[in-house]
Amino acid sequence: MKHVTIKDIAKELNLAVSTISRAFNDKYDIRPETKQTILSKAKEMGYRPNPFAQKLIRQRSMNIGIVIPEFIGSFFPEVIIGAQEVLFKAGYQVLITQSNECYKTEIENVELLEQNMVDGLIISLSHQTKNIDRYKELVSRGTPVVFFNRVNDELNTSKVLFDDYEWAFFATEHLIYQNYKKIFHLTGPANLSLTKNRLRGFLDAHKKHRLKVPDSHLIPSDFMLEDGERAAMKIIESENIPDAIFAAGDLTAIGAMKIFKKHGYKIPEDVAFVGFSEHTIAQHIDPPLTSVAQPTFEIGRTAAKLLIAQIENTGVFVPQTITLSGQLNIRSSSMKLT
Amino acid sequence: MKHVTIKDIAKELNLAVSTISRAFNDKYDIRPETKQTILSKAKEMGYRPNPFAQKLIRQRSMNIGIVIPEFIGSFFPEVIIGAQEVLFKAGYQVLITQSNECYKTEIENVELLEQNMVDGLIISLSHQTKNIDRYKELVSRGTPVVFFNRVNDELNTSKVLFDDYEWAFFATEHLIYQNYKKIFHLTGPANLSLTKNRLRGFLDAHKKHRLKVPDSHLIPSDFMLEDGERAAMKIIESENIPDAIFAAGDLTAIGAMKIFKKHGYKIPEDVAFVGFSEHTIAQHIDPPLTSVAQPTFEIGRTAAKLLIAQIENTGVFVPQTITLSGQLNIRSSSMKLT
DNA sequence: TTGTACGCGTTATCAC
DNA sequence: GTGATAACGCGTACAA
Numbered sequence: 001m002k003h004v005t006i007k008d009i010a011k012e013l014n015l016a017v018s019t020i021s022r023a024f025n026d027k028y029d030i031r032p033e034t035k036q037t038i039l040s041k042a043k044e045m046g047y048r049p050n051p052f053a054q055k056l057i058r059q060r061s062m063n064i065g066i067v068i069p070e071f072i073g074s075f076f077p078e079v080i081i082g083a084q085e086v087l088f089k090a091g092y093q094v095l096i097t098q099s100n101e102c103y104k105t106e107i108e109n110v111e112l113l114e115q116n117m118v119d120g121l122i123i124s125l126s127h128q129t130k131n132i133d134r135y136k137e138l139v140s141r142g143t144p145v146v147f148f149n150r151v152n153d154e155l156n157t158s159k160v161l162f163d164d165y166e167w168a169f170f171a172t173e174h175l176i177y178q179n180y181k182k183i184f185h186l187t188g189p190a191n192l193s194l195t196k197n198r199l200r201g202f203l204d205a206h207k208k209h210r211l212k213v214p215d216s217h218l219i220p221s222d223f224m225l226e227d228g229e230r231a232a233m234k235i236i237e238s239e240n241i242p243d244a245i246f247a248a249g250d251l252t253a254i255g256a257m258k259i260f261k262k263h264g265y266k267i268p269e270d271v272a273f274v275g276f277s278e279h280t281i282a283q284h285i286d287p288p289l290t291s292v293a294q295p296t297f298e299i300g301r302t303a304a305k306l307l308i309a310q311i312e313n314t315g316v317f318v319p320q321t322i323t324l325s326g327q328l329n330i331r332s333s334s335m336k337l338t
Numbered sequence: 339m340k341h342v343t344i345k346d347i348a349k350e351l352n353l354a355v356s357t358i359s360r361a362f363n364d365k366y367d368i369r370p371e372t373k374q375t376i377l378s379k380a381k382e383m384g385y386r387p388n389p390f391a392q393k394l395i396r397q398r399s400m401n402i403g404i405v406i407p408e409f410i411g412s413f414f415p416e417v418i419i420g421a422q423e424v425l426f427k428a429g430y431q432v433l434i435t436q437s438n439e440c441y442k443t444e445i446e447n448v449e450l451l452e453q454n455m456v457d458g459l460i461i462s463l464s465h466q467t468k469n470i471d472r473y474k475e476l477v478s479r480g481t482p483v484v485f486f487n488r489v490n491d492e493l494n495t496s497k498v499l500f501d502d503y504e505w506a507f508f509a510t511e512h513l514i515y516q517n518y519k520k521i522f523h524l525t526g527p528a529n530l531s532l533t534k535n536r537l538r539g540f541l542d543a544h545k546k547h548r549l550k551v552p553d554s555h556l557i558p559s560d561f562m563l564e565d566g567e568r569a570a571m572k573i574i575e576s577e578n579i580p581d582a583i584f585a586a587g588d589l590t591a592i593g594a595m596k597i598f599k600k601h602g603y604k605i606p607e608d609v610a611f612v613g614f615s616e617h618t619i620a621q622h623i624d625p626p627l628t629s630v631a632q633p634t635f636e637i638g639r640t641a642a643k644l645l646i647a648q649i650e651n652t653g654v655f656v657p658q659t660i661t662l663s664g665q666l667n668i669r670s671s672s673m674k675l676t
Numbered sequence: 677t678t679g680t681a682c683g684c685g686t687t688a689t690c691a692c
Numbered sequence: 693g694t695g696a697t698a699a700c701g702c703g704t705a706c707a708a
Contacts, residue, residue, distance in 0.1 A: 003455070005685055016695040021687060028688095029693060048453055052399065053685035055390040057700050071415035072618065081409060081436065093454065096434050098419065115386055116431065117341070254622065280410065284592065286624030343701055354679045359703060366704085369677060391701035395684050 004047040013041055024049065055117075063093045064307065065113030069101045069126040069150065073251075074280045075296055076124070079148065082300025083122060090308050092119070103128040110134065120144035120307045125152060127189035127223055144310040146303045149294075153193050158306045159321045160299050164194045167292045167326055168201025171274045172246055174290070174328060176209050178336045180244035180272055186221040186231050186256060188248035198248045198276065216240060221252050228255025236263055244272040244334070250279035250291050257289070257333070273333040288331035295324050342385040351379055362387065393455075401431045402645065403451030407439045407464040407488065411589075412618045413634055414462070417486065420638025421460055428646050430457070441466040448472065458482035458645045463490060465527035465561055482648040484641045487632075491531050496644045497659045498637050502532045505630045505664050506539025509612045510584055512628070512666060514547050516674045518582035518610055524559040524569050524594060526586035536586045536614065554578060559590050566593025574601055582610040582672070588617035588629050595627070595671070611671040626669035633662050 006020040013020075015038070022028040023038035055061050064087050068076045084094050095113060099106035106126045113121060121138075123145060132152050139145055139157055148160040175183050185202045188195035199218070206213045216238075221231040228251060235241065236259065247253035253275035257267060265271050267287055275282060278293035302322055310317055344358040351358075353376070360366040361376035393399050402425050406414045422432050433451060437444035444464045451459060459476075461483060470490050477483055477495055486498040513521050523540045526533035537556070544551045554576075559569045566589060573579065574597065585591035591613035595605060603609050605625055613620060616631035640660055648655055 019694060031693060050394070050685050051454055052390045052393045056388070056394055057687050059700075061390065071419060072412050074410050077409035077415065088450075093433065095431065116389055281619040281622050284619050284623045357678060367677060388701050395703055397684075
């Protein structure tokens, strides 16, 4: 970290440091020739402005913190790539942290990022997160925060959402059109809004087609593969077997599928499956899993844009919620072959 | 970013700023009582040291840059988690960049990280990277760099490697023990050392068992799923069909498997498959793919430790190469059922 | 043991 | 148009 500074250039050229500084920030008057001399000399000496001195005086870190629950699977990495793309172009540095689906770690991450004086945060909640006091405090202090996908309704911030309701509706309707009648729903974690929305879509699709949904068709579950396995075990033990299952997450669906296959059920002849989120492995398992694909990169880009707008906004800030759309990738796990 | 500073505390307590500073850096003499007063007052006021002021005066950024070729798939994310774990504990900030397997982006990332004055770098090369001049320059300037997995032999830095030779040997031998005789090898990208090592392991296993390997058994390929598909097409068209294939990467194996299945070959009866790297989906595809698992988290932790040692090292620095071991996960893609 | 004063590299506000 | 000089927040030699 032994860098050339503006002082070095000033000495070399017998000019004042302030003049050198001006050469780089063209908001000041400076003779074009001297500017040129300085710029070429700077390049020759390999000058690079010290970002920490700039951050110190500008009172802005130009750092954005990202908090996601997990790294494994393609969803979050792709969102991050999308967000980085936009943030880098706007001159921001990105600090990525991952909570490992653990509430405690999540809060520690936020704290770490605050210590590093991030100008803003992009967050997706862990499925453990129930207590949102820390976030309320954050928001009320005026820290720009954008939540995406895993959000909490009580937090009044900008949000980037997927239209979970609509796509759960479509996914369910797809099963109904395929003539499946007894459709179960494996829900997501109770604390997340997306769980409620996907459930609502599931129910409304039934309502539209005048199909009843007894409570026994709704199985509380979670996003891990093991949760799907557990849910499937429970269903099989109950001896109340559905002819189709719509899971709130791909891994849940895959876990459940595994168990059903193991118990001799044919897919999709005996039980059909539809998942949610287009996990990398969805198209590679046997049979390939029908799944709702989300616009991952676009989610990241949108979150970044909203955050930058809020940070650089001078007027009154009004939280915005942007809802993006996706597509249903229909594969053989849900296609009746009759 | 309106933080409490040591000045505020000084004013509040009628003390000098230096005294406040001393309370936090216990290398100076300070009366225990005043220290206590300061510390409690600081906590009360919510004081947090400004990291940029510290970085500025300490002439060290406490930032570590990580450059990886891709985010998708579990290998690199897991390495990063391992590295972060160690680096965070040592007080370092981690800046993660991803080259998307593109040489140009990779170099831009390195440049970006340099501008941010990282104290050191952890790098895994893209499979496009052939020109390593920029890295040679980096190293010769004394910047601490640790490469892992995708390394280049000409760079004299610390490295964390997987014992590609040994595990390629074991993987091949596993096929031989299963009584496969005509084994093809889909190699990795030509510029990477690991490609040579895996090839060497493949050849030596044959040598040990006195089996010949004609050149036609070696198919140059790459790490993408599509590369595997292409390689498989080439093999099928040549009508010189192997009874087993050892691919240098899981995705390559999966792509090839897909094509062979599509053409009516039964796996593993007609053609057996072994991959490398234990991709997340390896165990979920049909049939589950035998693969060499690498100690991902440990690779990250080790790289981080080596880097910290080099950065904080005062004496003469000697580059170290640490080679880690793995395990072969045997699944049905390579088990003769006879 | 505590206070004073300077420097880290930069930008901004003055003079000239 | 250019040059001093004071900040930004912190660490530290030196004086008290």
